[in-house]
Amino acid sequence: MNKVYNNRAWFLILPMLMLxxxxxxxxxxxxxxxSVQDVFDANTRFFTGTEWFEVMLNxxxxxxxxxxxxxxxxxxxxxxxxxxxxxxxxxPKRGWQASAVLILITLPLLxxxxxxxxxWQLFTRGDIGxxxxxxxxxxxxxxxxxxxxxxxxxxxxxxxWHWTPLIALLCYSGLRSIPDAYYQAARIDRASxxxxxxxxxxxxxxxxLVIGVLLRFMHSFMIYAEPFVxxxxxxxxxxxFLSQSLTTMAIGQQDLGPSAAFSLIYFLIILxxxxxxxxxxxxSQKDNTxxxxx
Amino acid sequence: xxxxxxxxxxxxxKQAAEAAALRRKRARNVTTRWRRRTLLGLYLVFVMLPIxxxxxxxxxxxxxxxxxxxxxxQNFTVAxxxxxxxxxNWYMGYVNSLAYVLMNMLISISVALPAAYAxxxxxxxxxxxxxxxxxxxxxxxxxxxxxxxxxxxxSVGLFDTHIAxxxxxxxxxxxxxxxxxxxxMSSVPKEVDETAxxxxxxxxxxFVTIFLPMIRSGxxxxxxxxFMFSWVELLLSRTLTATNAQPIASIMTRTSTASxxxxxxxxxxxxxxxxxxxxxxxxxxxxxxxxxxxxxx
Numbered sequence: 001m002n003k004v005y006n007n008r009a010w011f012l013i014l015p016m017l018m019l020x021x022x023x024x025x026x027x028x029x030x031x032x033x034x035s036v037q038d039v040f041d042a043n044t045r046f047f048t049g050t051e052w053f054e055v056m057l058n059x060x061x062x063x064x065x066x067x068x069x070x071x072x073x074x075x076x077x078x079x080x081x082x083x084x085x086x087x088x089x090x091x092p093k094r095g096w097q098a099s100a101v102l103i104l105i106t107l108p109l110l111x112x113x114x115x116x117x118x119x120w121q122l123f124t125r126g127d128i129g130x131x132x133x134x135x136x137x138x139x140x141x142x143x144x145x146x147x148x149x150x151x152x153x154x155x156x157x158x159x160x161w162h163w164t165p166l167i168a169l170l171c172y173s174g175l176r177s178i179p180d181a182y183y184q185a186a187r188i189d190r191a192s193x194x195x196x197x198x199x200x201x202x203x204x205x206x207x208x209l210v211i212g213v214l215l216r217f218m219h220s221f222m223i224y225a226e227p228f229v230x231x232x233x234x235x236x237x238x239x240x241f242l243s244q245s246l247t248t249m250a251i252g253q254q255d256l257g258p259s260a261a262f263s264l265i266y267f268l269i270i271l272x273x274x275x276x277x278x279x280x281x282x283x284s285q286k287d288n289t290x291x292x293x294x
Numbered sequence: 295x296x297x298x299x300x301x302x303x304x305x306x307x308k309q310a311a312e313a314a315a316l317r318r319k320r321a322r323n324v325t326t327r328w329r330r331r332t333l334l335g336l337y338l339v340f341v342m343l344p345i346x347x348x349x350x351x352x353x354x355x356x357x358x359x360x361x362x363x364x365x366x367x368q369n370f371t372v373a374x375x376x377x378x379x380x381x382x383n384w385y386m387g388y389v390n391s392l393a394y395v396l397m398n399m400l401i402s403i404s405v406a407l408p409a410a411y412a413x414x415x416x417x418x419x420x421x422x423x424x425x426x427x428x429x430x431x432x433x434x435x436x437x438x439x440x441x442x443x444x445x446x447x448x449s450v451g452l453f454d455t456h457i458a459x460x461x462x463x464x465x466x467x468x469x470x471x472x473x474x475x476x477x478x479m480s481s482v483p484k485e486v487d488e489t490a491x492x493x494x495x496x497x498x499x500x501f502v503t504i505f506l507p508m509i510r511s512g513x514x515x516x517x518x519x520x521f522m523f524s525w526v527e528l529l530l531s532r533t534l535t536a537t538n539a540q541p542i543a544s545i546m547t548r549t550s551t552a553s554x555x556x557x558x559x560x561x562x563x564x565x566x567x568x569x570x571x572x573x574x575x576x577x578x579x580x581x582x583x584x585x586x587x588x589x590x591x
Contacts, residue, residue, distance in 0.1 A: 009416035013424070016409040016468055019401070023465040024431050027442030034441075090334040099579050103572070104338055106582065107345065110571025112526045112543045115564045122351055122561060123344040128359050130347045161344065169582065222435040225528040225543075243437040247529070250441045263438040270433050 034260035052261035065245045073220040084167025105165045117229025120158045148238035174208040352561035374562035387542030395524045397460035402467040410475035428469040436529045454536045463524045478512025511581040518578045
C-alpha cells in the first residue's frame with residue numbers, strides 16, 4: 001500500500017509514545033545510570049565507567065548461564081517448530097472438531113507461567129505425580145531434584161507442552177489461507193504429498209514462521225517462572241537461566257551496579273540475535289522470490 | 295471407454311486393474327485419515343494429561359494425595375475449592391489479577407488503535423525507527439526492568455496498586471497490540487478512508503463509526519492477546535505488589551515455597567487460573583485461526 005507522507009500522524013502516535021516512554025525509557029535510563037556507578041547509599045556513589053561490564057563479562061557463573069540459555073533456546077526451537085508444523089497439518093479444517101481441537105490446543109498458552117511450573121511439578125513428582133510415578137514404575141530412578149539430566153529433559157518437555165501450540169496455531173492460520181485451487185492444481189499434476197508440502201504449504205508458512213520463531217526465541221530467552229517453580233534453578237545451578245541469575249542478583253543481593261550492567265548486556269544479546277534472525281530470514285525469503293520469478 | 299461392456303481380453307484386464315487401483319486408493323485414504331486422527335489424538339492426550347492430573351489432585355484431600363496413588367479421586371471432595379472461595383487472601387488474588395488485566399487491556403487498546411492507524415496509513419519522520427524501537431520493547435526481558443520499575447513506582451506512590459501493574463504490562467502489550475492491529479488495518483483498502491472523507495466524514499467520526507467496525511475481529515484477537523500476556527505474567531506483577539493488589543500467581547508461589555506444601559489447595563488454585571482463559575478463548579474461537587497470524591496471511 002502506498003502511504004501518504006503526513007507528519008501530523010505524530011499526533012496519533014503521541015499518547016502511545018508518552019505511555020511507552022514512561023514504562024520503557026525512564027527505567028532503561030535508570031539501568032544505564034546504575035551500570036556505570038558504584039552505589040553505596042542514596043548519597044554516596046562513585047563513577048566506575050565500564051568496570052561493571054568487564055566484571056560481568058568475565059564472571060564464569062554468568063557465562064555458564066548464558067551458554068545454558070542458548071542451549072535451551074535452540075533445543076526448544078528445534079523441537080517445537082517441526083512439531084508445530086506437523087500438528088497444524090493434522091488439525092481438522094472445519095466443523096465442530098476444528099473448534100474443539102483449537103480450544104484444547106490453545107489451553108496451555110493461557111495458563112499463568114508459574115501455574116505451568118506448578119502443574120508440571122505436580123505431574124512429575126516421584127511420590128504424587130502421574131509421570132514421575134509412571135517412569136519409576138518402568139524402572140528408571142527419575143528424580144528432577146537430584147539428577148540434572150532429568151531436570152533438563154523435564155524443563156524441555158514442559159516448554160514443548162507449553163509453547164508448541166503457539167507455533168501450531170500460527171501455522172494452522174497460515175495453512176487456512178491457501179486457496180483450494182492450489183491443491184486442485186497439484187492433484188492434476190499428480191504431485192506427491194511431499195511436493196505439495198514443500199512447494200505449496202511451506203512457502204505460505206514462511207511469513208507466520210518468522211513471527212513464530214522470533215516470538216519463541218524472545219520468550220524462551222526470558223524464561224523465568226516455569227523453571228523457577230519446577231526446579232528452582234537446580235539441581236545445583238544446572239537449570240539456572242539468565243533471568244533467574246539476574247533476579248537473584250538484583251533483588252536478592254541488591255547489587256545495583258553489576259546487575260544493571262548485566263541487564264544491559266542481556267538486553268543487547270536478545271536484540272542482536274533477534275535482528276540476525278530477522279534479517280537472515282528476510283534475505284532468504286527475498287532470494288526465493290527472485291528465483292521464483294526468474 | 296471404461297463404462298462399455300468389455301470385449302477384448304486387454305480391456306477386461308485394464309478395467310480390473312483400474313478398479314483395484316481405486317479400491318487401494320480408497321483404503322489408503324481411510325488408513326491415512328485414521329493415522330492422522332491417532333497422531334493428533336496422541337498429541338491432545340499429551341496436552342491434556344498434566345491438566346487432568348491437576349484437576350484430579352484438586353478434588354482430593356492432602357492425606358489422600360500423599361497417602362495413596364490413584365488415577366481418579368477416591369473420596370471426591372470440594373474442600374480445596376471451598377477454602378479458596380471463603381478465604382479473602384485467596385479469592386482477592388483473582389479479583390486483583392482480573393482488575394489489572396482489564397485495566398491494561400483498556401489502556402493498551404485505546405492508545406494502540408490510533409497509533410496502529412498512523413503506522414498503517416501514513417509515512418512520517420522516523421516511522422520505521424519508531425516501529426523497530428517498539429518491537430525492541432517487546433523483546434525486553436522483564437527481569438531487566440524489575441529494579442527500576444520498583445523504584446519508579448515507589449517514588450510516584452503507585453507501589454502496590456492495580457494501576458502500577460497495568461502500566462508496567464503496557465511495556466510489552468502496547469507494542470504487541472500495535473503490531474497485530476497494524477496487520478489487520480493494512481488489509482482494509484485505503485479507498486474506504488478516501489470515500490468516507492469525500493462523503494464528508496470527519497476523522498474521529500470515520501474512525502469510530504466505519505473503520506473500527508470493519509476491523510472488529512482484529513480488535514477481538516488483539517484483546518485476546520493482551521489478556522493472555524497480562525494474565526500469564528508473573529515477575530513484574532509480583533514485584534510491583536505487596537498485599538493490596540497481589541495477583542493470584544504470586545500468592546500461589548508463596549504457598550508452594552513454604553515448607554509442608556498444601557498440594558490440594560495449590561491444585562485447586564491452579565485449576566481456577568485456567569478458567570478465565572477458557573472463557574476468553576471460547577469467545578474468539580472463530581477468529582483465532584486468522585488472528586494468530588496477526589492478520590498477515
